[in-house]
Amino acid sequence: MNLLYRAKRGLLYATVALFCFFSASPFLWMIITTFKQDRDLYRSKNNPFLFNDPPTLDNLRVLFFETKYTTFLWNSFFVGVVVVIITLAIAIPAAYSLTRMSGRWGEQAGIAIFLVYLVPPTLLFIPFFRVISKIGLVDSIWSLVLVYPTISVPFCTWLLMGFFKSIPIDLEEAAMVDGYSRLMAFVKVVMPLSVSGIIAVIVFTFTLTLHEFIYALTFISSSAHRTLSVGVPIELVRGDVFYWQSLMAAAVIVAIPVGIVYDFFLDHLVAGLTMGAVKG
Amino acid sequence: MPDRMAFEVPEKAGTRTLADREGLLGTLFLLPAFVYIITLVGIPLVLAITYSFSNVTAGNTAFDFNGLENFRLILATPQFRRALWDTLYFTIVSQIIIIILATALAELLALDFRGKRLARVLLILPWATPISLGTIGWLWLLDSKFSPIDWVLRAIHLLGPGTIFGPGLHMNYLGKTNLAMASVIIVYVWRFLPLSAVILMAGLTSINREILDQAAVDGSGFWRTLLEIKVPLLLPIVNVALLFGFISMFSDMTVIFLLTRGGPVYYTQVLASWAYFKGVEGGALGEGAATALFLFPVLLAGVIMVLRSTRRMEVT
Numbered sequence: 001m002n003l004l005y006r007a008k009r010g011l012l013y014a015t016v017a018l019f020c021f022f023s024a025s026p027f028l029w030m031i032i033t034t035f036k037q038d039r040d041l042y043r044s045k046n047n048p049f050l051f052n053d054p055p056t057l058d059n060l061r062v063l064f065f066e067t068k069y070t071t072f073l074w075n076s077f078f079v080g081v082v083v084v085i086i087t088l089a090i091a092i093p094a095a096y097s098l099t100r101m102s103g104r105w106g107e108q109a110g111i112a113i114f115l116v117y118l119v120p121p122t123l124l125f126i127p128f129f130r131v132i133s134k135i136g137l138v139d140s141i142w143s144l145v146l147v148y149p150t151i152s153v154p155f156c157t158w159l160l161m162g163f164f165k166s167i168p169i170d171l172e173e174a175a176m177v178d179g180y181s182r183l184m185a186f187v188k189v190v191m192p193l194s195v196s197g198i199i200a201v202i203v204f205t206f207t208l209t210l211h212e213f214i215y216a217l218t219f220i221s222s223s224a225h226r227t228l229s230v231g232v233p234i235e236l237v238r239g240d241v242f243y244w245q246s247l248m249a250a251a252v253i254v255a256i257p258v259g260i261v262y263d264f265f266l267d268h269l270v271a272g273l274t275m276g277a278v279k280g
Numbered sequence: 281m282p283d284r285m286a287f288e289v290p291e292k293a294g295t296r297t298l299a300d301r302e303g304l305l306g307t308l309f310l311l312p313a314f315v316y317i318i319t320l321v322g323i324p325l326v327l328a329i330t331y332s333f334s335n336v337t338a339g340n341t342a343f344d345f346n347g348l349e350n351f352r353l354i355l356a357t358p359q360f361r362r363a364l365w366d367t368l369y370f371t372i373v374s375q376i377i378i379i380i381l382a383t384a385l386a387e388l389l390a391l392d393f394r395g396k397r398l399a400r401v402l403l404i405l406p407w408a409t410p411i412s413l414g415t416i417g418w419l420w421l422l423d424s425k426f427s428p429i430d431w432v433l434r435a436i437h438l439l440g441p442g443t444i445f446g447p448g449l450h451m452n453y454l455g456k457t458n459l460a461m462a463s464v465i466i467v468y469v470w471r472f473l474p475l476s477a478v479i480l481m482a483g484l485t486s487i488n489r490e491i492l493d494q495a496a497v498d499g500s501g502f503w504r505t506l507l508e509i510k511v512p513l514l515l516p517i518v519n520v521a522l523l524f525g526f527i528s529m530f531s532d533m534t535v536i537f538l539l540t541r542g543g544p545v546y547y548t549q550v551l552a553s554w555a556y557f558k559g560v561e562g563g564a565l566g567e568g569a570a571t572a573l574f575l576f577p578v579l580l581a582g583v584i585m586v587l588r589s590t591r592r593m594e595v596t
Contacts, residue, residue: 009393016388016399019381022470024402026417027409029428033420041426044449048428094313101306113313115583116321120531122552123576126559126569127327130336150320153313182302211410213534214552218560229410233538244420251413255405262408263401266478 027255030248034059041244059245063236068223069250072231075141079227080209082145087152087205088198094153095160096186100169110161117154124150125218132219143219144227148212152205159204163197164190200268207258228254331569343566350570354558359546363554364574366461370550371529374468378525379518381469382476386484389477407474415538418467422453422539429453457547460540464548467535472528476521483517484510523582530578551575 032048033041035055046052063069098106098113128147137143167190175185191198209227216230223235232250236243332350336343354360389400406414421427430450433439441447453459487510495505533552536542542549542557549557551574559568 012388012391012393015384016393019385019388020399020402023406023474026414026421026470027405029421030417044426044431048426048431090312090316093309097306097309101302101309109310113317116317118527118579118582119321119325120527120552120575120579122531122533122555123328123572123579124321124324126555126565126572127324127331129560130565131324131327147320149316153316154321157313182305207408211412213410213412213537214556217537218556229412233412233416242420247416248420251409251417254413255409258410259401259405259408263397263404266400266404 027252030252030255033245034249034252036245038245059243060249062243063246063249067236067246068226068231069236069246071224072226072228072235075225075231076210076228079141079144079148080206083148083152083209084202084205086145086149087156088201090149090153091156091160091201092191092198095157096164096190098157099161099164100172100186110158113154114158117151117158121151121212121214125214128215129218138219139221139225141220141225141227144209144212144216147215147219148205148209151212152201152208156201156205159200160194160197163194163200167193196268199265203261203265203268207262210254210258328569328573331566332573333570334566336565336569337563346566350566354567354570359542359549359554360571362546363542363549363551363571366548367530367550367552370461370464370468371526374465374472374529375522375525377465377469378473378476379522381473382480382521383514383518385473385477386480389481390484403477404474406470407472407478411471411532411534412538414471415467415535418463418470419454419539422463424450424452424455427451427453454540455544457544460544460548464535464539467539468529471535472525475528476525479521479524480514480517483514483520486517487513519585523585526578527582531575 035057036051037053037056037058040046040051040053043052094113098110100106102109132138132143132147137146171189171193172185175189176182180188211229212227213229216227217234220226220230223231226235228250232247236247236250331343333345333347334343335346335349385403389396389403409417421429427450430439433445433451434449437443439445439451440449445451451459453463491509491513492505495509500509531552533550533556536548536550536553537556540548542553551571555568555572558571559565562568
């Protein structure tokens with residue numbers, strides 16, 4: 001019995017380790033590469049997993065001081081924050097209106113809004129490409145600020161509807177009996193109870209702007225206005241020469257913090273995903 | 281709409297004014313989202329369809345309708361047909377692998393073990409990383425000359441002269457059609473597995489414990505419990521996972537754009553990447569739009585799936 005238990009535990013750990021290895025090995029490879037010297041990296045006889053020459057920080061110096069990496073970081077951060085604000089300002093009232101103030105057709109409209117989320121950027125980037133150049137936003141990060149909410153607003157509205165629905169309507173009615181107006185009942189009662197939904201929206205929207213590739217690739221053409229997701233793979237390659245160490249450093253510096261933040265808010269995000277899905 | 285609402289608001293006298301104000305507030309609340317979606321999704325969507333029936337190019341501002349000419353042109357190219365096939369192939373194969381692995385992973389993460397927190401962070405990493413940066417990592421991992429996988433294969437004598445993977449010292453993963461296709465699928469599985477696993481995990485925790493306990497008491501074994509209780513109960517949530525997986529994978533061009541650029545030759549091209557190369561880099565917006573429009577049927581299937589599952593929810 002004891003033996004069987006231990007065998008089972010062993011199998012469990014082995015399987016988990018296998019999955020983790022699959023997920024994490026590219027990152028391990030990125031981290032090792034980051035600290036390697038050229039002559040160590042580019043000799044195929046060397047064991048690639050060991051430091052045959054002493055590790056170096058020079059690649060990080062190149063990344064931060066000789067490339068536009070910090071510009072990309074700032075652009076991504078700026079676009080992310082502005083889009084999060086726009087999304088919250090549009091999606092919170094819309095979701096509340098659809099759950100509480102629109103009667104039965106609110107449900108239908110909620111589904112319709114979610115269907116908008118299913119329209120992928122790949123279908124829209126070609127007309128957008130022309131529209132953006134017509135209104136003179138080509139090569140400006142404001143084009144991204146304008147367009148990203150088309151992805152985040154439908155999804156976040158739907159996400160928030162799930163959260164608002166889970167709040168008992170009695171609470172708002174009680175607040176209104178106590179003399180709050182409809183609007184104040186929403187601000188003072190519903191909003192504080194929806195904090196985890198709002199956090200989910202912030203995390204989702206920010207990472208969406210960080211991840212988005214095709215719009216950023218199509219609309220932005222100069223390196224000073226690139227965001228991380230396009231700037232790193234496109235601009236850090238000079239000619240045909242890949243600066244692999246700096247490239248890997250650039251990727252891993254973003255990946256690890258976002259991964260930890262994601263894990264932290266995972267439960268909120270999952271709650272939102274499934275709540276919306278299950279409750280339609 | 282106001283009539284409808286007044287009708288639904290309960291009967292008490294005096295609620296009429298509140299209902300009216302509520303209707304107004306409701307409209308005001310909804311207006312920004314409505315205007316935003318109509319102007320920035322509705323209009324471009326109509327434009328996308330219009331473009332695909334016109335001879336619009338990147339340089340030329342005027343355009344004329346040319347009927348089905350774009351569709352005739354793109355259907356005649358082998359690149360497009362290959363892209364259509366590859367899109368379906370990559371998506372379906374990856375999603376099958378992903379759903380199986382994700383179910384296993386969700387089962388594992390439902391158990392308690394030491395280091396679970398760390399495991400969770402590691403498992404979520406591929407999904408948290410911007411897809412372009414993750415793909416760049418794979419590009420280096422699968423490098424034609426310096427791939428560490430090659431080094432391991434050589435070290436255990438599977439690669440090199442006189443071994444089963446042939447006399448060459450390098451596999452050249454992205455340079456051979458079959459290997460490149462397999463590489464693309466592996467990168468997709470790597471990237472989208474966490475998303476599906478997370479969704480399934482949430483579904484698994486929502487299964488009523490009592491049902492499982494009762495099944496155990498009744499002597500149901502592991503496989504029976506899995507196949508006759510868990511799988512049917514998980515099915516709606518598997519649909520959600522598949523929906524998200526399909527939509528995000530089907531329309532993705534990043535992996536192809538950075539990993540293979542459609543190569544070798546054009547054998548790993550997908551619709552989204554081909555639309556980009558054709559429409560933006562090649563300047564033939566009309567043909568690009570027509571190519572992207574082929575994503576529509578699958579999209580529609582997704583839409584129908586959502587509508588059906590929500591209807592089922594209402595019935596039960």
